[in-house]
Amino acid sequence: MLSADEAADLIEAIASRQDRGAFADLFRHFVPRVKAFVMRGGTDSETAQEVAQEALIIVWRKAASFDRTRASAATWIFTIARNKRIDLLRRSGRPIDTEDWLVVYAPEEEDADKSVLAGQTYTRVKELLGGLSADQLVVIQKAFFEDKTHTVIAEELKLPLGTVKSRIRLALGRLREALERDES
Amino acid sequence: MSRHPAPEELLLDYAAGALPEGLALAVGLHVALDPEARRTVDRLNALGGALIEREPEAGLDEDALERTLARLDKIAVEPPQAPFVPRPGFEWAPPALARYLGPNPRWRRVLGGFEEMRLAMHGDSHRVSLLRLMPGRGLPVHRHAGTEHTVVLQGGYTDSTGNFGVGDFTFGPDSEHEPIADAGEPCIALIVLEQPIVLTGPIGRWLNPLVRRDWI
Numbered sequence: 599m600l601s602a603d604e605a606a607d608l609i610e611a612i613a614s615r616q617d618r619g620a621f622a623d624l625f626r627h628f629v630p631r632v633k634a635f636v637m638r639g640g641t642d643s644e645t646a647q648e649v650a651q652e653a654l655i656i657v658w659r660k661a662a663s664f665d666r667t668r669a670s671a672a673t674w675i676f677t678i679a680r681n682k683r684i685d686l687l688r689r690s691g692r693p694i695d696t697e698d699w700l701v702v703y704a705p706e707e708e709d710a711d712k713s714v715l716a717g718q719t720y721t722r723v724k725e726l727l728g729g730l731s732a733d734q735l736v737v738i739q740k741a742f743f744e745d746k747t748h749t750v751i752a753e754e755l756k757l758p759l760g761t762v763k764s765r766i767r768l769a770l771g772r773l774r775e776a777l778e779r780d781e782s
Numbered sequence: 783m784s785r786h787p788a789p790e791e792l793l794l795d796y797a798a799g800a801l802p803e804g805l806a807l808a809v810g811l812h813v814a815l816d817p818e819a820r821r822t823v824d825r826l827n828a829l830g831g832a833l834i835e836r837e838p839e840a841g842l843d844e845d846a847l848e849r850t851l852a853r854l855d856k857i858a859v860e861p862p863q864a865p866f867v868p869r870p871g872f873e874w875a876p877p878a879l880a881r882y883l884g885p886n887p888r889w890r891r892v893l894g895g896f897e898e899m900r901l902a903m904h905g906d907s908h909r910v911s912l913l914r915l916m917p918g919r920g921l922p923v924h925r926h927a928g929t930e931h932t933v934v935l936q937g938g939y940t941d942s943t944g945n946f947g948v949g950d951f952t953f954g955p956d957s958e959h960e961p962i963a964d965a966g967e968p969c970i971a972l973i974v975l976e977q978p979i980v981l982t983g984p985i986g987r988w989l990n991p992l993v994r995r996d997w998i
Contacts, residue, residue, distance in 0.1 A: 616859050618851060625847050631837040647843070651850055658854060663863040669824070673831030680799040680830065719825055724832040742798045742830050763791055770790055770826075777825060 600627045602721060605671030612661035624671075625654050632679045641683070649686055653679040670720035719777060726773050734769040737762060786950035788812050788819060797826035804908035804974040807878060807901075808931045808951070811972055814876035815935070815949030874936040874970055895919030909975040915939065915963035922960075928976030929953055937969035 600608075600623070608624050611617035629650040636646035656678050657664075664674055727735065740751050752759040788809055795801050796809040813819045866877045875883065882901045889897040895916040903910055915921065917937070931953040938947040941961040946952060963969035 612859060618854060621854065622847060622851065625850060626842055628834075629846070630839040630842050631834050634837040634839075635834050647846065651846060654850065655853070655857060659857060659860050660863075661859055662861055670828065670831055672835050673828045676830035676834050677827055679834070684799045720828040720831055723825065723828045724835065727829070727832055727836070738829065739833060742833050766791055766794060770794065773825065773829065774822070 600624075600671075602670045602672065606664075606666040609657065609661050609664045609671055609674075610666070612658055613664065621654070621658055624657060628657075628672075628675055629654060632675065635679065636683055641686075645686065649679065649682045653682045656682070673720050722777060723773060726776050729776075730769055730772065734765055734772075737765045738769050786944070786946055786952050787816065788951040788953075790822065793819060793822050794826055797823050797830060802908060803903045804901075804910040805931060807882065807910065808933050808972055808974045810878040811876055811933045811935065812949060812951040814878060815933070816951075819951075876935075879935075879972070889914055893922065896921060909973075911973050911975075913969075913971050913973055915961070915969045915971075917963050917965045917968060920960055920962040930976070931974040933972045935970045935972060937967040938964040939969045939971070940964060 605624065605627070608617075608620040611620035612624075629647075632650035632653055633643075633646045636649045637643060641649070653675065657675060660678075664671075669677075730738070737751065737755070740754070749759055752762040755762065792801075792805075792809055793813070796806055796813070799806075801809060813823050866880075868875065869880060869883070872880065872883065872887070884902075887899060889899055892898050896919060897914040899912040899914075901910045901912065912935075913921075915937075932946070932951070934946050934948050934950050936948060938945060938950075939961040940946070941959045943952075943959065945964070946961075
Protein backbone atom coordinates (compact mmCIF):
# COMPACT_ATOMS: atom_id res chain seq x y z
CA MET A 599 0.00 0.00 0.00
CA LEU A 600 1.03 3.57 -0.68
CA SER A 601 0.09 6.34 1.73
CA ALA A 602 -1.15 9.64 0.31
CA ASP A 603 2.13 11.32 1.29
CA GLU A 604 4.24 8.59 -0.29
CA ALA A 605 2.29 8.80 -3.55
CA ALA A 606 2.70 12.60 -3.62
CA ASP A 607 6.45 12.22 -2.94
CA LEU A 608 6.70 9.86 -5.92
CA ILE A 609 5.01 12.33 -8.28
CA GLU A 610 7.31 15.11 -7.04
CA ALA A 611 10.32 12.83 -7.63
CA ILE A 612 9.25 12.50 -11.27
CA ALA A 613 8.88 16.29 -11.53
CA SER A 614 12.24 17.12 -9.96
CA ARG A 615 14.49 14.39 -11.39
CA GLN A 616 12.54 12.29 -13.90
CA ASP A 617 12.69 9.44 -11.40
CA ARG A 618 11.78 6.23 -13.25
CA GLY A 619 11.78 4.18 -10.07
CA ALA A 620 9.13 6.51 -8.65
CA PHE A 621 7.11 6.09 -11.85
CA ALA A 622 7.35 2.30 -11.56
CA ASP A 623 6.05 2.42 -7.96
CA LEU A 624 3.10 4.59 -8.99
CA PHE A 625 2.43 2.33 -11.96
CA ARG A 626 2.39 -0.80 -9.78
CA HIS A 627 -0.01 0.79 -7.33
CA PHE A 628 -2.40 2.66 -9.60
CA VAL A 629 -2.58 0.80 -12.91
CA PRO A 630 -4.38 -2.26 -11.48
CA ARG A 631 -6.80 -0.05 -9.55
CA VAL A 632 -7.51 2.31 -12.42
CA LYS A 633 -7.95 -0.70 -14.68
CA ALA A 634 -10.52 -2.16 -12.27
CA PHE A 635 -12.28 1.23 -12.19
CA VAL A 636 -12.50 1.42 -15.99
CA MET A 637 -13.75 -2.16 -16.23
CA ARG A 638 -16.66 -1.33 -13.93
CA GLY A 639 -18.00 0.78 -16.78
CA GLY A 640 -18.19 -2.31 -18.99
CA THR A 641 -14.91 -1.70 -20.83
CA ASP A 642 -13.00 -4.84 -21.83
CA SER A 643 -9.82 -5.74 -19.98
CA GLU A 644 -7.45 -4.85 -22.82
CA THR A 645 -8.90 -1.39 -23.38
CA ALA A 646 -9.08 -0.74 -19.64
CA GLN A 647 -5.40 -1.61 -19.37
CA GLU A 648 -4.65 0.89 -22.14
CA VAL A 649 -6.61 3.65 -20.39
CA ALA A 650 -4.79 2.98 -17.11
CA GLN A 651 -1.36 2.98 -18.77
CA GLU A 652 -2.10 6.15 -20.73
CA ALA A 653 -3.30 7.84 -17.52
CA LEU A 654 0.05 7.02 -15.90
CA ILE A 655 1.90 8.39 -18.95
CA ILE A 656 0.02 11.67 -18.34
CA VAL A 657 1.12 11.54 -14.70
CA TRP A 658 4.72 11.37 -16.00
CA ARG A 659 4.26 14.23 -18.49
CA LYS A 660 2.36 16.53 -16.13
CA ALA A 661 4.09 15.67 -12.85
CA ALA A 662 5.44 19.23 -12.51
CA SER A 663 1.86 20.59 -12.55
CA PHE A 664 0.79 18.40 -9.63
CA ASP A 665 0.22 20.39 -6.44
CA ARG A 666 -0.15 18.27 -3.31
CA THR A 667 -1.77 21.14 -1.42
CA ARG A 668 -4.63 21.16 -3.93
CA ALA A 669 -5.29 17.46 -4.38
CA SER A 670 -4.03 14.08 -3.26
CA ALA A 671 -2.26 11.83 -5.75
CA ALA A 672 -5.29 9.50 -5.85
CA THR A 673 -7.65 12.43 -6.51
CA TRP A 674 -5.43 13.78 -9.27
CA ILE A 675 -5.08 10.37 -10.88
CA PHE A 676 -8.85 9.86 -10.61
CA THR A 677 -9.47 13.02 -12.66
CA ILE A 678 -6.85 12.03 -15.23
CA ALA A 679 -8.23 8.50 -15.60
CA ARG A 680 -11.81 9.77 -15.80
CA ASN A 681 -10.90 12.09 -18.65
CA LYS A 682 -8.84 9.44 -20.43
CA ARG A 683 -11.85 7.20 -20.31
CA ILE A 684 -14.08 9.96 -21.66
CA ASP A 685 -11.63 10.48 -24.52
CA LEU A 686 -11.83 6.80 -25.26
CA LEU A 687 -15.63 6.79 -25.31
CA ARG A 688 -15.63 9.82 -27.53
CA ARG A 689 -13.35 8.16 -30.06
CA SER A 690 -15.82 5.32 -30.26
CA GLY A 691 -18.49 7.84 -31.21
CA ARG A 692 -20.42 8.02 -27.95
CA PRO A 693 -21.59 11.49 -27.09
CA ILE A 694 -19.71 12.25 -23.92
CA ASP A 695 -17.82 15.20 -22.62
CA THR A 696 -14.17 15.62 -22.01
CA GLU A 697 -12.61 18.42 -20.05
CA ASP A 698 -9.10 19.63 -19.56
CA TRP A 699 -8.18 18.07 -16.22
CA LEU A 700 -5.90 20.98 -15.50
CA VAL A 701 -8.84 23.33 -15.46
CA VAL A 702 -10.19 21.76 -12.31
CA TYR A 703 -6.92 22.46 -10.55
CA ALA A 704 -6.06 25.79 -12.14
CA PRO A 705 -5.13 27.87 -9.12
CA GLU A 706 -7.66 30.60 -8.45
CA GLU A 707 -6.51 33.51 -6.37
CA GLU A 708 -9.88 34.13 -4.80
CA ASP A 709 -9.89 30.92 -2.81
CA ALA A 710 -6.17 30.42 -2.40
CA ASP A 711 -6.62 30.39 1.37
CA LYS A 712 -8.97 27.44 1.11
CA SER A 713 -6.87 25.47 -1.36
CA VAL A 714 -4.48 24.41 1.38
CA LEU A 715 -7.33 22.42 2.83
CA ALA A 716 -8.05 20.64 -0.44
CA GLY A 717 -5.05 18.36 -0.01
CA GLN A 718 -6.34 17.27 3.40
CA THR A 719 -9.85 16.75 2.13
CA TYR A 720 -8.91 13.43 0.57
CA THR A 721 -7.82 11.82 3.82
CA ARG A 722 -10.97 12.97 5.54
CA VAL A 723 -13.22 11.83 2.68
CA LYS A 724 -11.58 8.42 2.84
CA GLU A 725 -12.47 8.16 6.54
CA LEU A 726 -15.98 9.43 5.97
CA LEU A 727 -16.69 6.82 3.31
CA GLY A 728 -16.59 4.30 6.12
CA GLY A 729 -19.46 6.16 7.81
CA LEU A 730 -21.90 5.85 4.91
CA SER A 731 -24.62 3.24 4.93
CA ALA A 732 -24.24 0.40 2.44
CA ASP A 733 -26.98 1.66 0.14
CA GLN A 734 -25.65 5.22 0.17
CA LEU A 735 -22.25 3.88 -0.80
CA VAL A 736 -23.70 1.78 -3.63
CA VAL A 737 -25.39 4.82 -5.17
CA ILE A 738 -22.19 6.86 -4.94
CA GLN A 739 -20.05 4.04 -6.33
CA LYS A 740 -22.41 3.54 -9.22
CA ALA A 741 -22.42 7.25 -9.97
CA PHE A 742 -18.65 7.41 -10.00
CA PHE A 743 -17.47 4.17 -11.41
CA GLU A 744 -20.15 3.32 -13.87
CA ASP A 745 -20.30 6.68 -15.53
CA LYS A 746 -24.05 6.87 -15.55
CA THR A 747 -26.53 9.60 -15.00
CA HIS A 748 -28.95 9.39 -12.12
CA THR A 749 -31.84 8.39 -14.33
CA VAL A 750 -29.96 5.27 -15.42
CA ILE A 751 -28.90 4.47 -11.86
CA ALA A 752 -32.51 4.76 -10.72
CA GLU A 753 -33.57 2.26 -13.39
CA GLU A 754 -30.84 -0.19 -12.48
CA LEU A 755 -31.46 -0.07 -8.76
CA LYS A 756 -35.20 -0.21 -9.48
CA LEU A 757 -35.72 2.90 -7.42
CA PRO A 758 -37.66 6.03 -8.30
CA LEU A 759 -35.35 8.80 -9.50
CA GLY A 760 -36.35 10.90 -6.50
CA THR A 761 -35.12 8.19 -4.13
CA VAL A 762 -31.75 7.98 -5.87
CA LYS A 763 -31.42 11.74 -5.75
CA SER A 764 -32.30 11.90 -2.07
CA ARG A 765 -29.78 9.17 -1.23
CA ILE A 766 -27.10 11.01 -3.15
CA ARG A 767 -28.04 14.21 -1.37
CA LEU A 768 -27.90 12.44 1.98
CA ALA A 769 -24.51 10.92 1.27
CA LEU A 770 -23.05 14.12 -0.14
CA GLY A 771 -24.65 16.14 2.63
CA ARG A 772 -23.04 13.98 5.27
CA LEU A 773 -19.64 14.34 3.62
CA ARG A 774 -20.07 18.08 3.27
CA GLU A 775 -21.20 18.64 6.84
CA ALA A 776 -18.27 16.70 8.23
CA LEU A 777 -15.80 18.52 5.98
CA GLU A 778 -17.22 21.92 6.84
CA ARG A 779 -16.97 21.09 10.53
CA ASP A 780 -13.29 20.34 9.97
CA GLU A 781 -12.72 23.57 8.11
CA SER A 782 -14.41 25.92 10.55
CA MET B 783 -22.18 31.22 -2.60
CA SER B 784 -23.84 31.84 -5.90
CA ARG B 785 -27.39 33.10 -5.69
CA HIS B 786 -28.28 30.54 -8.34
CA PRO B 787 -26.09 27.42 -7.84
CA ALA B 788 -26.17 24.26 -9.95
CA PRO B 789 -27.89 21.31 -8.22
CA GLU B 790 -25.50 18.99 -6.44
CA GLU B 791 -26.55 15.94 -8.49
CA LEU B 792 -25.45 17.77 -11.60
CA LEU B 793 -22.08 18.52 -10.00
CA LEU B 794 -21.74 14.81 -9.19
CA ASP B 795 -22.54 13.84 -12.78
CA TYR B 796 -19.95 16.40 -13.87
CA ALA B 797 -17.28 15.04 -11.51
CA ALA B 798 -18.09 11.49 -12.59
CA GLY B 799 -17.72 12.43 -16.26
CA ALA B 800 -21.29 11.36 -17.06
CA LEU B 801 -22.55 14.55 -18.72
CA PRO B 802 -22.80 15.14 -22.45
CA GLU B 803 -20.23 17.60 -23.73
CA GLY B 804 -22.37 20.75 -23.91
CA LEU B 805 -23.80 20.28 -20.44
CA ALA B 806 -20.36 19.49 -19.03
CA LEU B 807 -19.12 22.75 -20.52
CA ALA B 808 -21.96 24.70 -18.85
CA VAL B 809 -21.32 23.08 -15.47
CA GLY B 810 -17.56 23.51 -15.94
CA LEU B 811 -17.99 27.26 -16.46
CA HIS B 812 -20.22 27.52 -13.40
CA VAL B 813 -17.55 25.65 -11.43
CA ALA B 814 -14.84 27.99 -12.77
CA LEU B 815 -16.80 31.10 -11.73
CA ASP B 816 -18.35 29.97 -8.44
CA PRO B 817 -15.92 29.16 -5.58
CA GLU B 818 -18.59 27.21 -3.69
CA ALA B 819 -19.31 24.94 -6.68
CA ARG B 820 -15.57 24.48 -7.15
CA ARG B 821 -15.19 23.37 -3.55
CA THR B 822 -18.00 20.87 -4.00
CA VAL B 823 -16.37 19.46 -7.16
CA ASP B 824 -12.97 19.34 -5.40
CA ARG B 825 -14.62 17.22 -2.72
CA LEU B 826 -16.35 14.99 -5.25
CA ASN B 827 -13.03 14.45 -7.00
CA ALA B 828 -11.49 13.57 -3.64
CA LEU B 829 -14.34 11.11 -3.21
CA GLY B 830 -13.47 9.65 -6.62
CA GLY B 831 -9.85 9.27 -5.55
CA ALA B 832 -10.86 7.61 -2.30
CA LEU B 833 -13.13 5.21 -4.18
CA ILE B 834 -10.32 4.29 -6.60
CA GLU B 835 -8.17 3.39 -3.61
CA ARG B 836 -10.90 0.97 -2.52
CA GLU B 837 -10.53 -0.98 -5.75
CA PRO B 838 -8.86 -4.34 -5.30
CA GLU B 839 -5.63 -4.81 -7.21
CA ALA B 840 -6.59 -6.70 -10.35
CA GLY B 841 -3.04 -7.99 -10.75
CA LEU B 842 -0.20 -6.15 -12.43
CA ASP B 843 1.19 -7.13 -15.81
CA GLU B 844 4.98 -6.70 -15.31
CA ASP B 845 5.55 -6.75 -19.09
CA ALA B 846 3.23 -3.76 -19.40
CA LEU B 847 5.36 -1.89 -16.89
CA GLU B 848 8.52 -2.71 -18.86
CA ARG B 849 6.95 -1.61 -22.14
CA THR B 850 5.71 1.63 -20.58
CA LEU B 851 9.11 2.37 -19.01
CA ALA B 852 10.69 1.88 -22.44
CA ARG B 853 8.32 4.48 -23.89
CA LEU B 854 9.35 7.08 -21.30
CA ASP B 855 12.70 7.56 -23.10
CA LYS B 856 10.82 9.51 -25.73
CA ILE B 857 8.37 11.31 -23.42
CA ALA B 858 9.54 14.44 -21.60
CA VAL B 859 8.41 15.54 -18.16
CA GLU B 860 6.81 18.86 -19.10
CA PRO B 861 7.41 22.17 -17.30
CA PRO B 862 4.61 23.34 -14.99
CA GLN B 863 1.45 24.51 -16.72
CA ALA B 864 1.80 28.16 -17.75
CA PRO B 865 -0.83 30.48 -16.28
CA PHE B 866 -3.86 30.94 -18.49
CA VAL B 867 -3.77 34.09 -20.63
CA PRO B 868 -7.19 35.24 -21.80
CA ARG B 869 -7.61 36.26 -25.41
CA PRO B 870 -7.98 40.04 -25.89
CA GLY B 871 -11.67 40.88 -26.14
CA PHE B 872 -12.61 37.55 -24.52
CA GLU B 873 -11.50 38.20 -20.96
CA TRP B 874 -14.85 36.86 -19.76
CA ALA B 875 -14.12 33.37 -21.18
CA PRO B 876 -12.67 30.92 -18.60
CA PRO B 877 -10.09 28.39 -19.89
CA ALA B 878 -12.66 25.61 -20.37
CA LEU B 879 -14.53 27.85 -22.81
CA ALA B 880 -11.50 29.42 -24.49
CA ARG B 881 -10.66 26.04 -26.04
CA TYR B 882 -14.00 26.08 -27.89
CA LEU B 883 -13.65 29.53 -29.41
CA GLY B 884 -11.52 28.54 -32.39
CA PRO B 885 -9.04 30.77 -34.23
CA ASN B 886 -11.46 33.47 -35.30
CA PRO B 887 -14.54 33.70 -33.05
CA ARG B 888 -17.25 35.97 -34.42
CA TRP B 889 -20.54 37.25 -33.05
CA ARG B 890 -23.42 36.85 -35.46
CA ARG B 891 -26.21 39.36 -35.24
CA VAL B 892 -29.57 37.66 -34.81
CA LEU B 893 -31.96 40.48 -33.91
CA GLY B 894 -31.43 44.04 -32.73
CA GLY B 895 -29.16 44.02 -29.68
CA PHE B 896 -28.91 40.23 -29.64
CA GLU B 897 -25.95 38.29 -31.02
CA GLU B 898 -25.05 34.62 -31.04
CA MET B 899 -21.92 32.48 -31.41
CA ARG B 900 -22.50 28.77 -31.96
CA LEU B 901 -19.96 26.36 -30.46
CA ALA B 902 -19.14 23.08 -32.18
CA MET B 903 -19.53 19.94 -30.05
CA HIS B 904 -18.26 16.45 -30.75
CA GLY B 905 -21.30 14.28 -31.13
CA ASP B 906 -23.47 16.14 -28.64
CA SER B 907 -26.94 16.89 -29.95
CA HIS B 908 -27.44 19.92 -27.68
CA ARG B 909 -27.38 23.32 -29.30
CA VAL B 910 -24.57 25.15 -27.52
CA SER B 911 -24.26 28.90 -28.02
CA LEU B 912 -22.91 32.05 -26.50
CA LEU B 913 -25.46 34.86 -26.47
CA ARG B 914 -24.65 38.52 -26.11
CA LEU B 915 -27.36 40.97 -25.17
CA MET B 916 -26.81 44.71 -25.15
CA PRO B 917 -27.76 46.49 -21.86
CA GLY B 918 -31.49 47.00 -21.56
CA ARG B 919 -32.26 44.75 -24.53
CA GLY B 920 -34.31 41.60 -24.23
CA LEU B 921 -34.56 38.22 -25.89
CA PRO B 922 -37.82 37.63 -27.72
CA VAL B 923 -40.34 36.05 -25.37
CA HIS B 924 -40.03 32.29 -25.73
CA ARG B 925 -40.65 28.97 -24.05
CA HIS B 926 -38.48 25.87 -24.10
CA ALA B 927 -39.54 22.65 -25.71
CA GLY B 928 -36.72 20.91 -23.81
CA THR B 929 -34.39 21.84 -20.99
CA GLU B 930 -32.32 24.99 -21.28
CA HIS B 931 -29.17 25.44 -19.17
CA THR B 932 -27.71 28.93 -18.78
CA VAL B 933 -24.50 30.23 -17.22
CA VAL B 934 -23.86 33.97 -17.06
CA LEU B 935 -20.29 34.92 -18.01
CA GLN B 936 -20.47 38.72 -18.05
CA GLY B 937 -23.00 41.33 -16.94
CA GLY B 938 -26.38 40.06 -15.87
CA TYR B 939 -30.04 39.74 -16.80
CA THR B 940 -33.41 39.82 -15.16
CA ASP B 941 -36.58 37.94 -15.96
CA SER B 942 -39.77 37.07 -14.10
CA THR B 943 -37.89 34.40 -12.07
CA GLY B 944 -35.15 36.68 -10.77
CA ASN B 945 -31.87 38.43 -11.39
CA PHE B 946 -28.85 36.51 -12.66
CA GLY B 947 -25.21 37.58 -12.46
CA VAL B 948 -21.78 36.20 -13.36
CA GLY B 949 -21.41 32.54 -12.43
CA ASP B 950 -25.13 31.97 -11.88
CA PHE B 951 -26.52 28.71 -13.25
CA THR B 952 -30.13 28.17 -14.21
CA PHE B 953 -32.01 25.45 -15.99
CA GLY B 954 -35.46 24.34 -16.68
CA PRO B 955 -38.25 23.62 -18.91
CA ASP B 956 -39.82 26.84 -17.77
CA SER B 957 -42.91 28.67 -18.55
CA GLU B 958 -42.43 31.52 -20.97
CA HIS B 959 -39.73 33.97 -20.05
CA GLU B 960 -38.34 37.18 -21.45
CA PRO B 961 -34.86 37.92 -20.14
CA ILE B 962 -33.67 41.54 -20.26
CA ALA B 963 -29.98 42.47 -19.93
CA ASP B 964 -29.06 44.61 -16.93
CA ALA B 965 -27.48 48.04 -17.32
CA GLY B 966 -23.70 48.22 -17.57
CA GLU B 967 -21.70 45.74 -19.64
CA PRO B 968 -23.42 43.64 -22.30
CA CYS B 969 -24.74 40.37 -20.85
CA ILE B 970 -22.89 37.30 -22.16
CA ALA B 971 -24.17 33.83 -21.31
CA LEU B 972 -23.62 30.26 -22.41
CA ILE B 973 -26.86 28.55 -23.37
CA VAL B 974 -27.19 24.79 -23.75
CA LEU B 975 -30.47 23.78 -25.34
CA GLU B 976 -31.90 20.31 -25.53
CA GLN B 977 -34.49 21.26 -28.10
CA PRO B 978 -35.07 24.28 -30.30
CA ILE B 979 -36.77 27.06 -28.43
CA VAL B 980 -40.27 28.06 -29.43
CA LEU B 981 -40.88 31.77 -29.90
CA THR B 982 -44.26 32.78 -28.57
CA GLY B 983 -44.44 36.53 -29.16
CA PRO B 984 -46.68 37.99 -31.89
CA ILE B 985 -43.76 38.40 -34.31
CA GLY B 986 -41.48 35.74 -32.90
CA ARG B 987 -43.81 32.87 -33.62
CA TRP B 988 -43.50 33.50 -37.36
CA LEU B 989 -39.77 32.86 -36.98
CA ASN B 990 -40.24 29.35 -35.51
CA PRO B 991 -39.82 27.51 -38.83
CA LEU B 992 -36.41 29.19 -39.17
CA VAL B 993 -35.46 28.26 -35.60
CA ARG B 994 -36.45 24.64 -36.23
CA ARG B 995 -34.30 24.54 -39.36
CA ASP B 996 -31.40 25.96 -37.37
CA TRP B 997 -31.25 29.11 -39.49
CA ILE B 998 -31.35 31.44 -36.54
